[in-house]
Amino acid sequence: MRDTINIDGRNIPFEDGQTIIEAATAAGVYIPHLCHKPGYSPHGSCKLCTVNVNGRNCSACTFPAASGQTVLNNRRDLTEDRQRLTQMLFVEGNHFCPSCEKSGNCQLQAVAYALHMLDNHFPHFYPQREIDASHPEILLERNRCIFCNLCVRASQEKDGKNVFAISGRGINKHLIVNSASGYLKDSDIEIDDQAVHVCPTGAILIKRTGYQIPIGQRIYDHQTISEAALQQECADGE
Amino acid sequence: MYEYLETAEQPENLKRVAVDPVSRVEGHGKVSLLLDENNNIKQVRLHIVEFRGFEKFIQGRPYWELPVLVQRLCGICPVSHHLAAAKAIDQLVGIDPATLPVSADKLRRLLHFGQVLQSHALHFFHLASPDLLYGFESDIGKRNILAVLGDYPDIGLQGVKLRKYGQEVIRMVSGKRIHGSGAVAGGMNKALSRAERDYLLEDIAQIINWAEAAVALVKKVHTSNPSYYDNFATIRSNYLGLIKPSGALELYHGGIRVKNERGETLIDQFDYCHYTDIIHEEVRSWSYMKFPFLTSLGTDMGWYRVGPLARINNCDFIDTPLAESARMDFKQHADEAIVHSTLAFHWARMIELLHCAESIRLLLNDPDIMGAELLAKGERRFEGIGVIEAPRGALFHHYQVDENDIVTKANLIVSTTSNNMGMNESVRQVAAEYLSGRELTEPLLNNLEVAIRAYDPCLSCATHAVGKMPLQVELLDAAGRQIDHLTRHSNGKFERANQ
Numbered sequence: 072m073r074d075t076i077n078i079d080g081r082n083i084p085f086e087d088g089q090t091i092i093e094a095a096t097a098a099g100v101y102i103p104h105l106c107h108k109p110g111y112s113p114h115g116s117c118k119l120c121t122v123n124v125n126g127r128n129c130s131a132c133t134f135p136a137a138s139g140q141t142v143l144n145n146r147r148d149l150t151e152d153r154q155r156l157t158q159m160l161f162v163e164g165n166h167f168c169p170s171c172e173k174s175g176n177c178q179l180q181a182v183a184y185a186l187h188m189l190d191n192h193f194p195h196f197y198p199q200r201e202i203d204a205s206h207p208e209i210l211l212e213r214n215r216c217i218f219c220n221l222c223v224r225a226s227q228e229k230d231g232k233n234v235f236a237i238s239g240r241g242i243n244k245h246l247i248v249n250s251a252s253g254y255l256k257d258s259d260i261e262i263d264d265q266a267v268h269v270c271p272t273g274a275i276l277i278k279r280t281g282y283q284i285p286i287g288q289r290i291y292d293h294q295t296i297s298e299a300a301l302q303q304e305c306a307d308g309e
Numbered sequence: 310m311y312e313y314l315e316t317a318e319q320p321e322n323l324k325r326v327a328v329d330p331v332s333r334v335e336g337h338g339k340v341s342l343l344l345d346e347n348n349n350i351k352q353v354r355l356h357i358v359e360f361r362g363f364e365k366f367i368q369g370r371p372y373w374e375l376p377v378l379v380q381r382l383c384g385i386c387p388v389s390h391h392l393a394a395a396k397a398i399d400q401l402v403g404i405d406p407a408t409l410p411v412s413a414d415k416l417r418r419l420l421h422f423g424q425v426l427q428s429h430a431l432h433f434f435h436l437a438s439p440d441l442l443y444g445f446e447s448d449i450g451k452r453n454i455l456a457v458l459g460d461y462p463d464i465g466l467q468g469v470k471l472r473k474y475g476q477e478v479i480r481m482v483s484g485k486r487i488h489g490s491g492a493v494a495g496g497m498n499k500a501l502s503r504a505e506r507d508y509l510l511e512d513i514a515q516i517i518n519w520a521e522a523a524v525a526l527v528k529k530v531h532t533s534n535p536s537y538y539d540n541f542a543t544i545r546s547n548y549l550g551l552i553k554p555s556g557a558l559e560l561y562h563g564g565i566r567v568k569n570e571r572g573e574t575l576i577d578q579f580d581y582c583h584y585t586d587i588i589h590e591e592v593r594s595w596s597y598m599k600f601p602f603l604t605s606l607g608t609d610m611g612w613y614r615v616g617p618l619a620r621i622n623n624c625d626f627i628d629t630p631l632a633e634s635a636r637m638d639f640k641q642h643a644d645e646a647i648v649h650s651t652l653a654f655h656w657a658r659m660i661e662l663l664h665c666a667e668s669i670r671l672l673l674n675d676p677d678i679m680g681a682e683l684l685a686k687g688e689r690r691f692e693g694i695g696v697i698e699a700p701r702g703a704l705f706h707h708y709q710v711d712e713n714d715i716v717t718k719a720n721l722i723v724s725t726t727s728n729n730m731g732m733n734e735s736v737r738q739v740a741a742e743y744l745s746g747r748e749l750t751e752p753l754l755n756n757l758e759v760a761i762r763a764y765d766p767c768l769s770c771a772t773h774a775v776g777k778m779p780l781q782v783e784l785l786d787a788a789g790r791q792i793d794h795l796t797r798h799s800n801g802k803f804e805r806a807n808q
């Protein structure tokens with residue numbers, strides 16, 4: 072018999088070394104997440120994947136699956152916590168979905184829909200953040216960065232470069248570019264780098280391509296983020 | 310004509326009346342009157358709080374966001390801003406109207422006709438028809454769309470359905486009824502599918518019939534009391550708008566034509582990319598909104614009106630048959646080359662509504678709207694100017710970008726700004742001709758609003774609840790102390806506080 076964990080009453084097999092979120096995804100169970108991406112080292116920063124394991128809350132994207140775990144995932148209290156966390160992400164940055172070119176393809180927006188977030192709840196911070204439009208092909212719109220660290224990991228782990236880093240704390244936290252001038256144009260980033268395509272929000276964009284996908288044909292126009300995530304991540308895992 | 314009422318000679322001893330806000334107009338406006346003891350009007354000003362911050366707000370944004378960002382300017386005609394901005398950023402990617410792919414051009418026109426149709430229907434049926442059907446000094450309880458729906462159910466319902474149809478056109482082309490996408494630099498992001506085309510075709514015959522009925526209705530209202538309709542709020546002015554190369558009515562793209570009050574053409578087929586050579590804007594200390602004027606005529610004589618009346622006056626013909634015959638009918642009504650009647654805006658608006666409906670049918674039957682070639686690109690530029698005939702008149706969008714694609718400068722002239730002087734003059738005319746010397750009552754004050762409403766001004770982004778115009782009339786003595794005070798609350802109740 073294979074080892075299993077139990078998520079919301081369902082026994083789910085896992086393999087040695089898998090995290091809870093990996094085991095769940097392989098079994099078709101969606102756990103909300105933003106900073107986790109299959110094939111990337113875990114980061115554990117957004118806390119959206121918080122589940123309750125044997126009575127304790129922990130991050131499903133970093134916590135290893137182990138035999139006999141009883142995991143609570145799809146629970147009202149957890150959904151409420153995740154909603155609050157998402158609301159914080161919205162007010163900490165400057166996210167204006169109606170005019171954003173990532174709208175419909177944005178994981179932050181899609182997660183907010185999935186969690187039935189109807190307002191921001193918290194007052195807006197309206198932080199001052201700089202746009203870096205210096206690169207001829209790539210736009211860095213820091214207003215929409217949620218510090219998931221995926222671009223940092225992508226650059227290091229996938230592209231063999233070191234273009235991005237997160238610097239500062241609290242309200243002053245910001246994404247920095249590793250180049251002499253601090254501008255993207257002077258870094259060694261290239262348009263085909265994974266780091267350019269990994270951003271879950273509209274913070275790293277290919278210039279001059281916005282709004283070209285019509286409404287109705289964008290990723291989350293026809294599927295929820297849980298459907299998209301399970302589909303995509305199963306495909307990635309193959 | 311009525312400029313003498315812009316500034317009173319001795320404002321100290323005059324009563325101040327503020328009509329604030331102007332109801333059933335999109336946004337916020339305020340009319341202030343100064344009266345002497347005999348209720349003679351000494352000063353009339355229409356103040357409009359315009360949201361100029363927008364030009365600052367879009368600075369620093371990447372240019373491709375503009376068509377979507379600027380839709381936020383206005384809750385009623387977002388598509389006009391969307392298209393004007395798209396035309397401007399076309400130029401940034403090296404595309405001019407002549408090099409825009411045919412399918413993209415036709416889809417944009419379809420989108421625009423849908424927009425003008427819904428906006429004109431909204432204005433006429435929801436905002437203006439209560440005045441026209443019940444009279445301008447009618448009971449306030451009647452002056453709203455609900456009363457119209459009760460007393461004239463067919464007309465009211467047709468208005469609602471005409472508007473809905475326009476919104477459906479917008480939804481099919483841009484993905485959403487409001488704030489869709491659609492136009493992008495150099496083209497469009499999608500064509501119409503066969504199913505979408507067929508869906509819109511289903512109702513178009515009915516829509517054209519209703520549009521014809523709307524023209525007949527407004528004509529009947531106008532001609533049943535011609536002396537009133539021809540004279541109320543009427544002022545003589547210049548008219549400015551886009552025109553087709555053939556001289557036909559044009560809403561999406563053309564050169565600028567200007568006619569003077571005698572109907573003489575002063576400017577024709579002028580490339581709008583050089584608009585700053587012919588139009589300047591004057592700032593007046595008492596108004597937030599600027600006063601545009603034709604530089605060749607100067608500030609006093611150079612103001613002009615835009616919108617449906619300007620367009621119908623300016624064009625030589627309309628290239629759809631039903632609207633053209635309605636136009637001929639309209640022209641016959643006037644005994645001179647130009648129709649100056651401000652209330653004729655309503656009539657002209659319905660002729661355009663009919664033209665939109667006919668044009669939508671033509672486009673829906675044109676296979677190009679289902680074409681595959683939607684995007685084009687040329688050599689990049691750093692300045693773009695887009696002008697379109699929005700429902701309320703010529704709308705100018707002008708942008709400069711840097712080498713990183715970021716907007717560095719923006720200038721917009723919205724239709725309502727172009728009509729600023731016209732609206733002020735009309736309000737003064739009404740005050741001088743109809744109010745002066747009479748005791749002020751609510752129905753009389755409504756007359757002022759009727760004059761403004763004829764222009765369908767889009768004063769900001771919010772619609773007002775109908776029939777809820779709070780009014781305050783204050784009578785002040787020479788020392789500025791209040792000696793009489795009349796308030797009308799939003800529930801229609803009057804209250805007088807004699808002290």
Ligand code: SF4
Nearest residue numbers: 216217219220222270
């Ligand atoms: S730029 Fe995007 S990928 Fe990088 S940290 Fe910010 S949100 Fe994450």
Ligand code: FES
Nearest residue numbers: 104117118120132
């Ligand atoms: S997905 Fe686990 S902490 Fe972000």
